[in-house]
Amino acid sequence: MIIYNMILCFLEVLKYIFISDMFFLRQKRKFNNIILPVSLVCVAMGIVAEFNVVNYLILYTLFVFVQMAIIYENVNPKFMLLTLWSVFIITLLDEMTRVIIEVLMDYKKIGNHLIERFMSSLITVACLLSLSIIIGKKYRNRIEKVGIGYYIFFLGLTIANTFIIVFFKEYVFAQIQVDNVALVYVTFLAMSIGMFIEIALVMMLAVSRSDYKERNELNQKFLEEQKNHYKYLEERERETKLFRHDIRSHLNVIAEGLRKEKYDEVGKYIESICGQIENFGNVLTVNNGIVDAILNRYYSEAPKKNVSMCVKGQIPKNCKIEAFDLCTIFSNVLSNAIEAASKSENKSLEVKCGYKDNKIVIAVENDYDGNIKMKNGKYISNKKNTDYHGYGLINVKRSVEKYSGSMNIRAENKFIVNILMYNR
Structure with a gap:
């Protein structure tokens, strides 16, 4: 018994x-x-x-x-x-x-x-x-x-x-x-x-x-991303107008320096102008409006956290992935990547986009401090807002799977997120 x-x-x-x-x-x-x-x-x-x-x-x-x-x-x-x-x-x-x-x-x-x-x-x-x-x-x-x-x-x-x-x-x-x-x-x-x-x-x-x-929160986030991008573009436009307004003065200074044969000073002055041009003229693009908006937002935020961000590749012009899902994928992955890279020693972040036939590939690699948190077999962020631990990557995975895709995460010398989706 x-x-x-x-x-x-x-x-x-x-x-x-x-x-x-x-x-x-x-x-x-x-x-x-x-x-x-x-x-x-x-x-x-x-x-x-x-x-x-x-x-x-x-x-x-x-x-x-x-x-x-x-x-x-x-x-x-x-x-x-x-x-x-x-x-x-x-x-x-x-x-x-x-x-x-x-x-x-x-x-x-x-x-x-x-x-x-x-x-x-x-x-x-x-x-x-x-x-x-x-x-x-x-x-x-x-x-x-x-x-x-x-x-x-x-x-x-x-x-x-x-x-x-x-x-x-x-x-x-x-x-x-x-x-x-x-x-x-x-x-x-x-x-x-x-x-x-x-x-x-x-x-x-x-x-x-x-x-x-959750959908409402993601919609709000999507709108916030667009709002931030428009603010970013407005700021760039304002800086461009100011520079164009002062260009005559800059040319006069250069001409005066050349007339007086102060070549070293003129050279340094031109370098400083080139630096200003690079600061407001370098707009990233991967051939997709919403992804460009998100990438440029984080690209402008990266230097504030001493993070070196590099973007390579393109997304197909006839991308059939919904803007909502692109926002979910890129905003969550990049937010986590910049946060982790800012706490690391090398502070580097690289984003790669590519496509072939009907496949779209996205790879995000970032340095991290070696401190990885996992809960129930899933990676979670180290952010202070614990109410959403792990849900960012869950939402990314859900968006990826809508397009018969897959997401692979590895923590080696760098923290790597590889995403594959079918453009259909």
Whole structure:
């Protein structure tokens, strides 16, 4: 019996791993680091469950929290809320599958409580595995960014639904005397399915609101990039007009110096004028308006942070990548690159753009101080605004994947971001 309970505990672990994978792209600890502690906790749970030492629900919840802390890294409040929510959503699933099994067992006249529990767990594991595969990484990214308030709401809603289902199954349906027992089971299953649909719809609403909020923030950022570029161009135009206004005076000074044969002074004066021309006349272009705007903005900001920025290559004139996505990609990558380069010793940044056939390639290489932060297997910035840790690169990856592309990040002597997209 203890071995049977231990097997059930391992099945429970699988259920929570699948749910966690559905909601979070979380980094699991290495298998050899978790197998022993997980096994020990399962053994302890199996023994305690056998002798009913304490309230089973409290023990089971504690068991789940311990297992999740062992298996996953960086366990935070949102993840703990999800784990607690999982306790109740899995209870709902188990109750549904148990009813189905009870119908089959009664039909075959081989009812057995142990077999029911085991089969119920297997079916629940199979359902959660299927959902995990269906949801995929695309939806996991979206769910992970839902605010913690929604998780609290999900938890309250699921707890209420779980208690309703358990109450009806154990107390209401058990008291109903009908000739057609199948009708009771069908009613119970319909209630359970309705509750799952209700929870799913609330989640979809939360994800949609989160997406809308994020999209709005990115739109604001896009408009801000355009505004900054226009200000940059206006400043350049103003400086050009001032220089043109003074050009006659400059020529008079040069002519006077030549007349008096002060060649060294004239040479130095011409060099200073050339320096001024380079300061306001060097506008970067890669053949794309919005990318030019972003590149020139950061190119003008780079010297303020003592960063040497170099841009090479071009983007095709008939670029089919939406301006919104180009803004998302370049603004996020360059913002991180300049921030990292400014803290390094060499302080250099290089941007390369190129294309061939229907492929567009972007490479950004920058120096960094060797301090790399990672969370759940993802790179995050060292910026002070921790509310958006990691989301910049997530947004970049999402924009890249819209065009069947890929993003590769490496931290070697330099921090390198390589992006490939299809121009279609």
